[in-house]
């Protein structure tokens with residue numbers, strides 16, 4: 001049997017609204033050609049992000065009714081704590097309202113001006129929170145990973161030799177922690193191997209530096225390890241995830257990713273002294289340590305989601321359906337970041353639209369065209385988002401968990417291939433208005449006239 005069916009059926013539905021091409025022209029114009037500024041009701045298929053957009057299960061909704069809304073010592077917290085400790089082994093489990101709140105607390109407690117924090121690739125909120133403390137965020141991806149077309153099993157790995165060098169250069173006392181992001185989100189959703197984590201751990205342990213996982217997509221990473229590391233083929237996703245966490249001294253986590261929750265985060269550590277400092281700060285900024293900025297019902301949704309996400313049927317479907325989108329467009333000639341990652345497909349727009357120079361934002365141009373043509377929302381990850389430090393001009397198609405069916409994905413494939421047919425006619429953009437930072441959220445654009453051929 002070839003077809004991998006969605007391992008769920010649908011009990012509650014949300015209508016999608018079609019718009020006409022003329023409507024979409026007007027909507028684009030009103031939004032200054034920035035897809036972040038388009039109301040969600042005007043989007044047919046929304047692939048902006050996989051964060052907080054999951055469909056919750058009947059078990060999650062049922063558990064939410066059980067939410068204990070006590071201010072202190074609510075039962076929902078203890079239920080979540082049991083699930084997280086069983087999965088991660090970490091002694092201290094601190095709930096937060098999002099992943100970035102966990103990051104903010106961790107870096108406030110650990111980082112000082114002049115410090116350096118290495119990561120395989122920092123996610124943007126991680127980098128911003130480190131820089132906010134006056135510390136420096138350094139990316140240490142594999143050098144080969146810069147080639148979007150190269151196939152590597154574990155393209156998200158950290159460059160261990162570069163880590164060793166960095167520690168020699170900066171001094172271990174200036175490095176308060178090392179982080180590894182699984183899967184490597186900004187690096188294309190590519191997995192990190194268990195061997196790489198063990199090698200990083202050997203280096204950090206030798207220098208007495210704690211190792212933290214940015215664990216947002218731990219389950220997708222565990223599934224890739226199961227598929228690609230023969231030593232792990234006989235293990236369950238949960239056993240692999242447990243081995244990943246066992247190599248770390250703590251983690252940050254966004255429950256909006258691999259916990260199927262619409263909100264929530266976690267900060268975990270084995271360090272008692274650190275945990276005290278963290279919970280003191282938590283009380284100031286998030287709430288009492290048994291709810292941390294969330295409602296009791298949110299804690300329940302996360303606890304159930306963390307168990308559901310490790311279901312092999314789900315993970316097989318998840319990774320296969322992302323790969324399905326990637327293979328179908330790549331095999332028809334659309335250049336993507338290879339191999340397909342876990343949560344998203346990235347189109348390499350510098351390759352697809354070579355007639356649009358970087359300063360004219362090729363990935364923004366493709367995002368606009370895909371919306372104009374088919375009502376699909378995607379996101380530019382390139383020179384609009386990162387300015388001159390952008391390494392690639394990518395269009396990300398992130399896939400919300402358990403939300404879209406194969407026919408939705410087939411529609412996305414068809415639409416991209418139709419746009420690809422007339423790619424020569426796609427025009428670049430210039431920015432007409434931009435805020436001082438994080439400009440991609442609110443900048444406005446003007447389409448440029450066709451480049452003369």
Ligand SMILES: *Cc1c(COP(=O)(O)O)cnc(C)c1O
Pocket residue numbers: 051098099100101123125126181185214216253254255256257264265
């Ligand atoms: C989403 C994400 C975060 C931040 O989590 P939020 O819940 O959005 O604050 C941190 N790291 C990675 C890798 C992420 O994908």
